[in-house]
Amino acid sequence: MHRLAILSLALFPFLASAGDGEWTVTVSAGDHDRVATPLSVELPEEFVVGTGTIYLVPLDDPDAAPIPTQGLEGDSHWLVWVLDRRLPADTSRAYRILRRKEEATAQPAMRCSESESAITVTSGERSVLRYVKTPTEEAAKNDPVYTRTGYIHPLMTPSGKTVTGDYAPDHPHQHAIFNAWTKTTFEGRPINFWDQQKGHARISYTGTGETISGPVFAQFSVTHRHEDLTAPDHPRPVLEETWLTRVYRTEGNYYLFDIRTAQRCATESPLVIEQYHYGGMAIRGTSAWFDPDKNAEPPATFLTASGLGRIEGNHSRENWVALSGLLDGGTAGVAMFSHPANFRAPQWVRLHPTKPYFVFTPQVEEGFTIAPDKSYTGQYRYVAYDGETDPEFLESIWNDYAHPPKTRIDH
Known part of the structure; x- marks a missing residue:
């Protein structure tokens, strides 16, 4: 069985907050500097996964290009992405969750x-x-x-x-x-x-x-x-x-x-x-x-x-x-x-x-x-x-x- 999660970054104006209200994700570096780190967060039951593509936008740089994420299903739902830029040790960064309402048509990266x-x-x-x-x-x-x-x-x-x-x-x-x-x-x-x-x-x-x-x-x-x-x-x-x-x-x-x-x-x-x-x-x-x-x-x-x-x-x-x-x-x-x-x-x-x-x-x-x-x-x-x-x-x-x-x- 093959599953496909695809996106296009061409339609940023159509991004909107997740339909179930405002959600944020926070990443804490811990004891080490982080660069291009694979990341994941477990989604709570009340989070509506929906059908659109989910993106993250850093709160400290709201004009930055949205960061693509990918869902992962198992015993629970997870959101997976790669850190967008360096995160120094002992610091944190918060992201707003946005969703593109329409299905995308581009081939996956x-x-x-x-x-x-x-x-x-x-x-x-x-x-x-x-x-x-x-x-x-x-x-x-x-x-x-x-x-x-x-x-x-x-x-x-x-x-x-x-x-x-x-x-x-x-x-x-x-x-x-x-x-x-x-x-x-x-x-x-x-x-x-x-x-x-x-x-x-x-x-x-x-x-x-x-x-x-x-x-x-x-x-x-x-x-x-x-x-x-x-x-x-x-x-x-x-x-x-x-x-x-x-x-x-x-x-x-x-x-x-x-x-x-x-x-x-x-x-x-x-x-x-x-x-x-x-x-x-x-x-x-x-x-x-x-x-x-x-x-x-x-x-x-x-x-x-x-x-x-x-x-x-x-x-x-x-x-x-x-x-x-x-x-x-x-x-x-x-x-x-x-x-x-x-x-x-x-x-x-x-x-x-x-x-x-x-x-x-x-x-x-x-x-x-x-x-x-x-x-x-x-x-x-x-x-x-x-x-x-x-x-x-x-x-x-x-x-x-x-x-x-x-x-x-x-x-």
Whole structure:
């Protein structure tokens, strides 16, 4: 199912106060400066959502261009937007809620398009990312044991550079942005979901929940199945997984999106995740960042939130990791942020000594079990960017993610 929230900014004179009276939204920065921060506020039951497009106008600048918002439905109604301008630490800004009475006709700024083979997110006319539903052309060039679906590739920067890699000759089992456990036990059998060459397991796309396009974000939800191929009655389902991916509208040299993953047992049998030095939510970088010469200096650079590099940062516990390097005549990178609510946060990171990949791995020091009566969840934010890695910018993204501004709505 595809939902569409569209707008046009050409008819500002037709904006009017929300039909149920005057409403305002206040954003409080808290301890950190805020710039282009994704924001949301829960709408009270008495707020009439209506059918028009909702905008915000800052009370301290009533002549400013109205800020588009996008509704989000779940257990309750939410309003989502992106901060219009810098909000210094320890300050607040209030906005008046306005509504355009007529439905708009323009195409949304953020669009999610689904085909039989993929889900593609675009920002305006530019591609942001592609989610793989069916085996790609590259899969056919490799041993069938490495075929996989249910991952994101390519991930682009605003200038069009591809920062992820898939079916790399050295490690064809690493698929761009993917999620897989390595050393596990299921019903007494050792199962390796990561190293596909062992032939133990398979992870596949199984369905699409919904896709959403709109002025502020594009979003899609999908399901995966993790299967045991060694069972006597194989394939035997082990885990059912849901990914919720939301891509925000951004300006400048970066794209920003979130993935929420939830895994639950597919049967009454638990999955034991054994202690191991890698496995979890991972990124494989572009092939341009890999040199097969083991004696050469690796082309890619790692930087962790603690300021550590490729070697010293391996198995450190981090809030974020950035991977960057020269690409298509310039410099580009991708960073991944692990939410503080994640299991065993801050999670350990595996930074490969020569290859352009890393993974957040909560089982580095001790294993754990995904039980039939409880889901394993994870939240991760990603930034794909042009230019050099800027640790101050990445730390500001982390603060927005881990310690978001407070919002409230008043009538």
